[in-house]
Structure formats: structure tokens, C-alpha cells
Amino acid sequence: MSYNDDFIQDHAGILGPAALMVALILTGLFINPLNVPLPSFFQVHDRKKLRNKSKAYNPPKSLKYKNFLVLVNPNAGAGMGKLTYTEVIKPMLDKAKMGHEVVFTEGPGHASQVCREVAEGSRGPCDCVISASGDGMLHECLNGLLANVGADDKLPPLAVVPVGSGNGVADSLYGRKCGPHVALEKIISGKPSDVDVMAMTYPNKPELGVIYDLHFFCWAVFSDHDFLTENTLRWIGPMLKMVLAPAIVIARMTWYSGVLDFAPVEVDKDLKKHYKDPKSWPESPDDKTMRRCDDWFWCMAAGNLKEAGGDLAATPHVRQDEGAVDILMVTKSRGWVSRFRGLMIFLQAENGEHTDFDDVQIVKCNRFRLKPGRSRFRNSPGHLQLSGQEQENGEVVVEVRSGMMRVMK
Ligand SMILES: Nc1ncnc2c1ncn2[C@@H]1O[C@H](COP(=O)(O)OP(=O)(O)OP(=O)(O)O)[C@@H](O)[C@H]1O
Known part of the structure; x- marks a missing residue:
């Protein structure tokens, strides 16, 4: 029996779990095939991918809208909200020379409260409310904006950067599985269009x-x-x-x-x-x-x-x-x-x-x-x-x- 065999026998109880641990860390770092929510330490691979795509973004020269409000749900989907903001939304808006305010939501109801303030005009100028989320928080934003709306009120349009598990609105507006870069590119150079609302x-x-x-x-x-x-x-x-x-x-x-x-x-x-x-x-x-x-x-x-x-x-x-x-x-x-x-x-x-x-x-x-x-x-x-x-x-x-x-x- 070689030294290696002895070592394996002596440490058999610990080697299995250790190997599993290493496999899990590597999977989390580089592949994450199940797209499970990972703590930010594990998001190295996603960060690089997002950053490189943002670097390649080439904004159009003249853009009409200047003041965006970005609401980020840090817990949406695989927990990629914050990362998507730092690696996609902020760099792309900065490149396009667009001013924005960001709010990281703290829980259910926060986005709707902020949107209510936008509709009441108490948060300063806003050309568009971007919800970096799934469909659920966008629904909240809509209800916040429409909470006390009067017939003549001019509300800012809504947009969504998909980071949720259900992204049906982004899929419909910007293309199925469009991802945050494509959605944001379309939002930055887009224009408002009417949408019906179910009451x-x-x-x-x-x-x-x-x-x-x-x-x-x-x-x-x-x-x-x-x-x-x-x-x-x-x-x-x-x-x-x-x-x-x-x-x-x-x-x-x-x-x-x-x-x-x-x-x-x-x-x-x-x-x-x-x-x-x-x-x-x-x-x-x-x-x-x-x-x-x-x-x-x-x-x-x-x-x-x-x-x-x-x-x-x-x-x-x-x-x-x-x-x-x-x-x-x-x-x-x-x-x-x-x-x-x-x-x-x-x-x-x-x-x-x-x-x-x-x-x-x-x-x-x-x-x-x-x-x-x-x-x-x-x-x-x-x-x-x-x-x-x-x-x-x-x-x-x-x-x-x-x-x-x-x-x-
Ligand atoms: N910081 C937060 N922590 C926990 N929940 C939040 C937070 N911010 C918003 N929420 C709530 O989370 C719910 C789901 O949000 P969202 O749609 O963005 O994520 P999701 O994971 O894609 O969910 P869905 O499955 O609805 O698509 C909404 O009801 C929203 O109000």
C-alpha cells in the first residue's frame, strides 16, 4: 500500500465532503448551472460576463431623456439585482450621459411608496421609472404611480430591466430572454408608448x-x-x-x-x-x-x-x-x-x-x-x-x- 493509499484511508471521512465542497465552489464560481441565488462572493463569473458586455455598449449620440429613477430589487430572481446595477445599469447609463437616482428596495411595498412620491412630484424630475426586477415589483411600481392619479397628471413611463424569475413584461417589450443589456439599450434609446391597464x-x-x-x-x-x-x-x-x-x-x-x-x-x-x-x-x-x-x-x-x-x-x-x-x-x-x-x-x-x-x-x-x-x-x-x-x-x-x-x- 502506497503513502497515497494510506492518506486516503486515514482521511476518508473528510475527503468526500471536502471534494463536494470544492466542486460546489467551482460550480458556483464558474458555471452555476441551476442558476440558484448565490452570495455575491460567488458571482465572479457573472460579474465578468456582465462587465464585458457593458464595456462594449455604444450609446447613441443625442438622447432625449435625462433623468431616470432606477429601483432595484436585490432579492429578485437569482439575487442578481445589485450586481446588475453595478455592472450593467450604472455603467451603461453613465456612458449614455444619463442622470439617475438609484433605490435598492428593502422589501415589499418600498417600490410602490417611492413611485407614489414620484407621481406626487415630491422626488424631483423623472423621465422614466426603471424597475430592475421581475414582473412582481413592476406591478408594485405601476400601482404606486397610479395610486392617487388625477385625469390630467402626466406620469413618467415605466420600464423594466429583467433580473427576476418571471420576466414576462421584459420578454414582451424587449424580446424573450433579452437580458439586462438588451433591455436597457432599448430603454435608453426608446420612446414612451401607450399601454392598456387592467383595473x-x-x-x-x-x-x-x-x-x-x-x-x-x-x-x-x-x-x-x-x-x-x-x-x-x-x-x-x-x-x-x-x-x-x-x-x-x-x-x-x-x-x-x-x-x-x-x-x-x-x-x-x-x-x-x-x-x-x-x-x-x-x-x-x-x-x-x-x-x-x-x-x-x-x-x-x-x-x-x-x-x-x-x-x-x-x-x-x-x-x-x-x-x-x-x-x-x-x-x-x-x-x-x-x-x-x-x-x-x-x-x-x-x-x-x-x-x-x-x-x-x-x-x-x-x-x-x-x-x-x-x-x-x-x-x-x-x-x-x-x-x-x-x-x-x-x-x-x-x-x-x-x-x-x-x-x-
Ligand atoms: N428587497 C426586497 N426583499 C424582498 N422582497 C422584495 C424586495 N424588494 C421588492 N420585493 C418584493 O419581491 C416580490 C417579487 O419581486 P420581483 O418580481 O422583482 O422578483 P422575482 O423573484 O422575479 O419574483 P417573480 O417571481 O414575481 O417574478 C415583489 O412583491 C416585491 O415587492
Whole structure:
């Protein structure tokens, strides 16, 4: 037996864990394949990559907007908010000679408070509010800006630099998986464009006021999915949870009873083939301008932008400024959808091709009312969400406010 063999035998108990530790550190430093949140010490590899790309940025000569407010969620996604600010946002804005104020948010509610101050004019001039975050904090910024808005108030446009786990707004505005450099480049040289806003109220709980969203309303399968990614599976990191969550919701295949009334609007001729004829549903007994879908739902969502996040083009034909949203439904009246079929719908939604399935129904509307019921076997009320943010569950009315906000793109 050689000296090496003796050494291995004597230290067998410690060598295994030590090797594992070294492997983990190397993985964290150089690869991080699961994209798990890492302490800043481990982010050397990401820092270099981001810095080099920022160095290559060549800003246009004359730029109209000068004062940006940057809100950074340091805990969004893989915890890359601060790093993205120091290695991408600050250097690129400096290169473009744009002034900016930065705020690192300290927790939920902070971004909305700052945006409220912006809307009230108590924070100085602001040409654009950039949320370096996922969809959730952008939703907060929108609600802060619109909290006390008057009809003539001129609000700064919103923009988002994607650092979250769900980046559906950035995917829709700047291109899927665009990354922070591409998004910021488009923001810096972009111009404001109108975007519709969904205004949600609770008819039985007026004290909850109005909650706004410019992206995605969901109930049933999408909100079950987002509840898993935001809560139960948050600790395993952004990449793994995005793989596990769809697998879990498809395995469970939960159906919810509910009553949906929607006010249909005309669809462009060339897009009609992707939409269901609203006359397939009866008039609502409560409102003759609406159609009623009283059914079991596996899926019910309303999208104002094409991308829901997580590489799903859930409502691929909607436009951000048409004064309407697209409702996506899978209901029992077209037959109970099997798990395999559910999986196919998820897979096809990656390219937005699910809208051509017979059991997927898409309608365009400018107002809807949802009375969510309970799930079929577990009697669970499910979840209501706006941009992945959990909302109080109950009967809701959603109205589309045409061009109520602007986004920089
Ligand atoms: N410093 C902070 N610490 C913890 N949570 C924060 C902080 N700042 C903001 N938040 C909250 O975190 C939530 C999620 O934010 P965000 O969308 O930026 O991240 P995310 O990880 O991508 O989440 P999502 O899964 O919604 O995409 C929001 O509700 C926001 O208010």
C-alpha cells in the first residue's frame, strides 16, 4: 500500500465532503448551472460576463431623456439585482450621459411608496421609472404611480430591466430572454408608448380599492403554478423551480368551478381564426352586453401582453394598446383535458401555438367579471394573481383602461 493509499484511508471521512465542497465552489464560481441565488462572493463569473458586455455598449449620440429613477430589487430572481446595477445599469447609463437616482428596495411595498412620491412630484424630475426586477415589483411600481392619479397628471413611463424569475413584461417589450443589456439599450434609446391597464375591483369588498396591472391576470392553473414558484419552490432557485412547477401542476390537474362574464370586442379579420366566437356562450343574465361561461376551469387567464413569463406566450395575439385583453380558457364543456393534453398545451404555449387547439378558447374583451369557485376534489379556493403577485381571492371585476400608462421601449 502506497503513502497515497494510506492518506486516503486515514482521511476518508473528510475527503468526500471536502471534494463536494470544492466542486460546489467551482460550480458556483464558474458555471452555476441551476442558476440558484448565490452570495455575491460567488458571482465572479457573472460579474465578468456582465462587465464585458457593458464595456462594449455604444450609446447613441443625442438622447432625449435625462433623468431616470432606477429601483432595484436585490432579492429578485437569482439575487442578481445589485450586481446588475453595478455592472450593467450604472455603467451603461453613465456612458449614455444619463442622470439617475438609484433605490435598492428593502422589501415589499418600498417600490410602490417611492413611485407614489414620484407621481406626487415630491422626488424631483423623472423621465422614466426603471424597475430592475421581475414582473412582481413592476406591478408594485405601476400601482404606486397610479395610486392617487388625477385625469390630467402626466406620469413618467415605466420600464423594466429583467433580473427576476418571471420576466414576462421584459420578454414582451424587449424580446424573450433579452437580458439586462438588451433591455436597457432599448430603454435608453426608446420612446414612451401607450399601454392598456387592467383595473381590478372587488364588488363585495369596495374597501380593497382598485388594483392595477398591465401584464397578466390569472386564476386556476397559472396561479397554482405561480404560487408554487413564488412560495413552495422559491428556495430551490429560479431555474429548477421553473422546471418543477409545470410538472407538479400537470400531475395534479386541478379543475375549479367558476362563473366568468366577459364583454367581447371585435377581433381583427386576419386574427379571427385564433379566437372563439363569443356567441358560443350565452348572454349573461346579469348584463346583456356580456357573455357567460359557467363551467369547470383548468385554465383561466387574461393577458395584456404576449408573454406570460417563463417562456410562455400565453396570449400571443394581444396588443398592448388596443383597449382590450385576451382571455385564455380551458374548460370542461370542451371535455376534461387529460394530463398528456395539459402537457401538450403547456409545450405548445412556448410558441403561442396552443391557441389553435380545439380545447383552448381565446376571446378578446374589454371587461370581465369572475366568480371563482372551489376545486373539484380538494375544495380549495385556488389563487388569484396579477403579474404573479397574490391577490385576495373572491369575486372580481376587471376593466381595461385604454392607454392608461406608458412604457419605454
Ligand atoms: N428587497 C426586497 N426583499 C424582498 N422582497 C422584495 C424586495 N424588494 C421588492 N420585493 C418584493 O419581491 C416580490 C417579487 O419581486 P420581483 O418580481 O422583482 O422578483 P422575482 O423573484 O422575479 O419574483 P417573480 O417571481 O414575481 O417574478 C415583489 O412583491 C416585491 O415587492
